[in-house]
Amino acid sequence: MAKRQRRTAYLFLSPAIVYFGLFFFWPIVEEFRLSFTRGFRKLRPVGVQNYVDILHDPAVRHSFLITLVYAAVVLLLSTIVGLLLALILNQNFRGRTVARTMILTPYMTSIAIVGLMWRNILDPTTGVLNTVLTGLGLPGQHWLTTAPLATLIGITVWQEAGYIMLLFLAGLQGLDQQVYEAARIDGASVWRRFWTITLPLLAPTTLFVVLVGMIGTLQQFGLPYLVTGGGPGDATSLYVYQVYRETFSSGELGYASAMSFCFLVVILALSLLQIRAGKKKEAL
Template sequence: MALKTAVRERSPRPPRPAPRRPRGGTLQARRARTAYLFLTPALLFFALFFYMPIADIVNTSMHSGPQADEFSGLGNYVDAFGDPSVRNSFSVTLIFAVGTTVGAIVLGLALALLVNRPLRGRTLIRLALLVPYLTSVAVVGLLWRNILDPQLGILNRMLTEFGLPTQAWLNTDPLATIILVTLWQIAGYTMILFLAGLQGIPEVYYEAATIDGANQWQQFWRITLPLLAPTTLFVSVMAVISGLQAFGQAYIITNGGPADATDLYVFHVFEVAFRSRDFGYSSALSVLLLFVIIAFTAVQLRAGRRGEVQY
């Protein structure tokens, strides 16, 4: 009896059955399927209204003729690089984009620093500065075209009242004029972005700098500007993209003139497509602009990552 008991105790236990895998796979796989299920409507939206139109434009850019039905390969792109009107519109657009980007950063940051102070009625001031951005480009363009009109504009009337000579605002330096109008419209938006960035900087940094004897100017250069690098990067990227795609300012205020001085690139594409009826060539110009925007954005993001600091 003792021998049988000892043999039983020494006999190995039968192996446990392997745990059954839950239905539907692992938890990570189920989460991935759930995520893709919720992303499906957005992916379909982008496929139908973003990627398919881009593919159609790329296809159209390789055709020529009145109906864009004659295959020409890369002929439209070759013509674009040799077209002086395209080079002029691109240079004008580049100046416009650089001017609006630099102005948006400087003006937006200055306004944000101003309204971040404990001023009376600062909420009302912020709202007043944001209203132009909430107004459409068409309304802003019509408003400023009437204000700057050399004969009936309110600005020249005010100069006449003060005994000053009137100015032909849209003829003397029209590109600078539409840059200033654009800055007037977008300054409130960039102000809000910089204001959010300023309020995200911990006060302990400024307290420590004050204890170390740093004045306000030193605090601005050593603390505020470096910690606003992500906000500045976002503002610059959005301003460059918006500047390269600008259209309404040239179409409504100056109609691309005088002498193509405000012939912005997208306005030139519009002229080629709907007035010259050359849809293949205009599609090629649009594709080139897409690559230019992607290149500028990539360079800005790469430079912005190097400029980020942490304290």
């Protein structure tokens, strides 16, 4: 009976196993193999030279550093904004369902639509935003050239805050209200209850938000591709966009594969560090 149950379980699991094997594990293995080659169509083996070149490539260092800055700022701002929105929309008031839907809409919208929409809005000559500023008697701004990375960060926070709000909202609704009632009886203020009850109890949700948000922002490609094109210069050439340029502009598939595999290792290391730090905090 036990063997039959195991066979049945593996039978139902087999589609998922085949899917992950073909579209997740096999591409990683193939990428690792390609990382020891150079070229695009005619690949030639170069050993570990790609990895050595990555360490000395200023373009790779630049894209990696601005990606870390972008991810850190986006994660911080979107977490703060999402938590504030969740705290507000967790209250009982008329129209909160409509408000939740409106705030979540940018996240549910296709990245292609978001990117093209903001590119048109921020256009220095025909953009809606500069038209409004001009109508108010204010000078128009070159949003995509004077502060492109800050603009990209703002768009990302606008899109991601709704999803983070939803996660925190789920965490808030799962908290025991009797703890808050006891704190109110003891005379604890709203600020005191937030710092001593809400934030500690939301630690698992916060860890999940930070982990998922970090992985997502580090892999951002759509917005720099659609909104800024990696420019001006290389100001918004995030790491994944730089991999894309190495593959399709420079024609260096092997070099791009080595960059991708290095980035995979970095993301895994950061994820493990965050999980370990989260477990230590929960133990305390």
